[in-house]
Amino acid sequence: MASPALKTFVGLRHTTVENHHTKPISTKLTTHKRFVVKAGKFSPKVTGRNLRVAVVGGGPAGGAAAETLAKGGIETILIERKMDNCKPCGGAIPLCMVGEFDLPLDIIDRRVTKMKMISPSNVAVDIGQTLKPHEYIGMVRREVLDAYLRDRAAAAGATVINGLFLKMDVPKSAGPGSDSPYVLHYTGYDTKTGGAGERRTVEVDVVIGADGANSRVAKSIGAGDYEYAIAFQERIKIPSDKMEYYENLAEMYVGDDVSPDFYGWVFPKSDHVAVGTGTVTHKGDIKKFQFATRHRARDKILGGKIIRVEAHPIPEHPRPKRLSGRVALVGDAAGYVTKCSGEGIYFAAKSGRMCAEAIVEGSENGKRMVEEGDLRKYLEKWDKTYWPTYKVLDVLQKVFYRSNPAREAFVEMCADEYVQKMTFDSYLYKRVVPGNPLDDLKLAVNTIGSLVRANALRREMEKISV
Amino acid sequence: MSMALFSSPPTHHPTSPPSLSPKTHLTRKTFLYLKPTKSHFLVSIKATDNGSGATVASVAATVEEEKKASEAPDAAGSSLGPNGSPAAAPAVKEVAQFGDPRWVGGTWDLNQFRKDGKTDWDAVIDAEVRRRKWLEDDPESSSNENPVFFDTSIIPWWAWIKRFHLPEAERLNGRAAMIGFFMAYLVDSLTGVGLVDQMGNFFCKTLLFVSVVGVLLIRKNEDIETLKKLVEETTFYDKQWQATWQDENSSKKD
Numbered sequence: 001m002a003s004p005a006l007k008t009f010v011g012l013r014h015t016t017v018e019n020h021h022t023k024p025i026s027t028k029l030t031t032h033k034r035f036v037v038k039a040g041k042f043s044p045k046v047t048g049r050n051l052r053v054a055v056v057g058g059g060p061a062g063g064a065a066a067e068t069l070a071k072g073g074i075e076t077i078l079i080e081r082k083m084d085n086c087k088p089c090g091g092a093i094p095l096c097m098v099g100e101f102d103l104p105l106d107i108i109d110r111r112v113t114k115m116k117m118i119s120p121s122n123v124a125v126d127i128g129q130t131l132k133p134h135e136y137i138g139m140v141r142r143e144v145l146d147a148y149l150r151d152r153a154a155a156a157g158a159t160v161i162n163g164l165f166l167k168m169d170v171p172k173s174a175g176p177g178s179d180s181p182y183v184l185h186y187t188g189y190d191t192k193t194g195g196a197g198e199r200r201t202v203e204v205d206v207v208i209g210a211d212g213a214n215s216r217v218a219k220s221i222g223a224g225d226y227e228y229a230i231a232f233q234e235r236i237k238i239p240s241d242k243m244e245y246y247e248n249l250a251e252m253y254v255g256d257d258v259s260p261d262f263y264g265w266v267f268p269k270s271d272h273v274a275v276g277t278g279t280v281t282h283k284g285d286i287k288k289f290q291f292a293t294r295h296r297a298r299d300k301i302l303g304g305k306i307i308r309v310e311a312h313p314i315p316e317h318p319r320p321k322r323l324s325g326r327v328a329l330v331g332d333a334a335g336y337v338t339k340c341s342g343e344g345i346y347f348a349a350k351s352g353r354m355c356a357e358a359i360v361e362g363s364e365n366g367k368r369m370v371e372e373g374d375l376r377k378y379l380e381k382w383d384k385t386y387w388p389t390y391k392v393l394d395v396l397q398k399v400f401y402r403s404n405p406a407r408e409a410f411v412e413m414c415a416d417e418y419v420q421k422m423t424f425d426s427y428l429y430k431r432v433v434p435g436n437p438l439d440d441l442k443l444a445v446n447t448i449g450s451l452v453r454a455n456a457l458r459r460e461m462e463k464i465s466v
Numbered sequence: 467m468s469m470a471l472f473s474s475p476p477t478h479h480p481t482s483p484p485s486l487s488p489k490t491h492l493t494r495k496t497f498l499y500l501k502p503t504k505s506h507f508l509v510s511i512k513a514t515d516n517g518s519g520a521t522v523a524s525v526a527a528t529v530e531e532e533k534k535a536s537e538a539p540d541a542a543g544s545s546l547g548p549n550g551s552p553a554a555a556p557a558v559k560e561v562a563q564f565g566d567p568r569w570v571g572g573t574w575d576l577n578q579f580r581k582d583g584k585t586d587w588d589a590v591i592d593a594e595v596r597r598r599k600w601l602e603d604d605p606e607s608s609s610n611e612n613p614v615f616f617d618t619s620i621i622p623w624w625a626w627i628k629r630f631h632l633p634e635a636e637r638l639n640g641r642a643a644m645i646g647f648f649m650a651y652l653v654d655s656l657t658g659v660g661l662v663d664q665m666g667n668f669f670c671k672t673l674l675f676v677s678v679v680g681v682l683l684i685r686k687n688e689d690i691e692t693l694k695k696l697v698e699e700t701t702f703y704d705k706q707w708q709a710t711w712q713d714e715n716s717s718k719k720d
Binding site: 118120121122123124125224226245253255256257258292295296297298299300317318319320321322323339379383387390391394398404408412415446449450452453454456457458459460461464 | 591592594595596597598599601602605606607608609610611613614615616617618619621623626629630699703704706707709710711
């Protein structure tokens, strides 16, 4: 399953390598690509001070980036506009994130070990039987996770500033060899300025844009737009006997009534559930979809009270430009949300860390100025590591979220143990592992069978209507 | 569970009480009594013949009627407005729930589909089609007490082939044969090469291959557009990811 995807990916990189050989470009950069010279060797040394990097946005991406930078000996400032921000979010993190980011277990409100997939005709399939006892999907509160990562960054030496990023002055020449700083304008909030805040500026050498789906940093560098989904969610406090059912279970509802291109969900939170849905193509009907989601979960959330309504955009694909000069985008700002599941927290944190690592390496722990080529290394590593995951999820979305028959087939396939094992393995550990080829073949045959049956039933359905 | 609105063989009216307010129950019951006397007749006559398609159609007609009838008194109730507070969730929208005497415990009871000592798979398919259509038009709440776990793979592969693949295969083979005959005649009349000699020629074999593939993939005019869109779709996501690298190449140029 992964090998065709990997082959295509190598194909992507082939074109750029060929271009390097055919186009006339500065020798310095050809040297980079051909002899894999350590980046930054030709950059001017930063004298008298360490490299200064600003991370705009203090979510998982910003927090992870700031911590890695500070640990690498770089002068880091982290600008976050709302320290107690409660980002409306599913809040699910994969198991590998707990290990990779050393998250304390008390950050996790709930461990989801079972999921129920519910088809348009209410066929309900439980998945999670293949999970080992130590495996789970962690449900977190964003305000808790974000604050923890920021605090850790501050402990590592980063300066956390409560401020709202306004705009950025790009130096005239940000090409290789230059070291003019980027000037960031922001409104700083502290006890002196009160609510109104005070216009301040800061000069830095490198900027990491981790400010989310509506990224202003992205706008400043003209990164371009992406298609986005609207995720709409209501937090509902349900009676405790009903809450028991959701103790460690999350539900996914699929159907045209719930969303034409995404899914509706019921995720358990600390002491309530989040019921929501999302869509890319029919944003105007989101309230209708939300009502339908509540209707489908009605029996299970009966007697519940809505305590909060929230919505947020979710990027569907990366921005056309994720890098410009010495400014790089990470997380939602770059558009690193997977299709099919809409997962973004882990990828935000990981990309923040990867970008920071590239800066630390390229600047030799803050001694040298970095240049665009060093930041490109982060993009290269990112694309190489996670492209198969993104592509597989894209294919799954295209195949199984197309129409009601496809969704029925999807839920039917979820009942298969091999599918469950593959799904959870790739979700929890973020690897696309090619399984046993014979099992893969059987899976392919079963998938096609399911799809054919569901579509055949659909054609009959059309005959009896009208 | 809620009332089934039609039944083929049994002559009694289903009286299982619905889990909604008694008032609506009464009104629905009256409609039940009004309608089925005549449509029930229809159903019992048709049920005896083997045309499953016809039965489904007539049955569906009665179903639609009765669904609409029971919806009429409820329309007034639901116009109170789904204002979105689940505290008022019970019975905001009262629409007939899906019910069928052969639908038992969240799946189809295959014993009730026996015909001549064997399971009538066509009837199972029809019943499932009807259930999905019903639920698509009126989605219902998924319930923990009555989980649904019907899986279409219990219907054997040959039943699917017989019902869906064979008619289509017949149509396609017919088309292929017609095209083949006409092309063979045309080529013979233009070049004098007979059918047997045509089959030995590489160019003719290529043409044959192209026409077989064409007949398989393109069955309606819209299919050409669909195929073009599919090809574009498979590479679209890759292009979105590559966009940042195109930028690198263009910036290197200057």
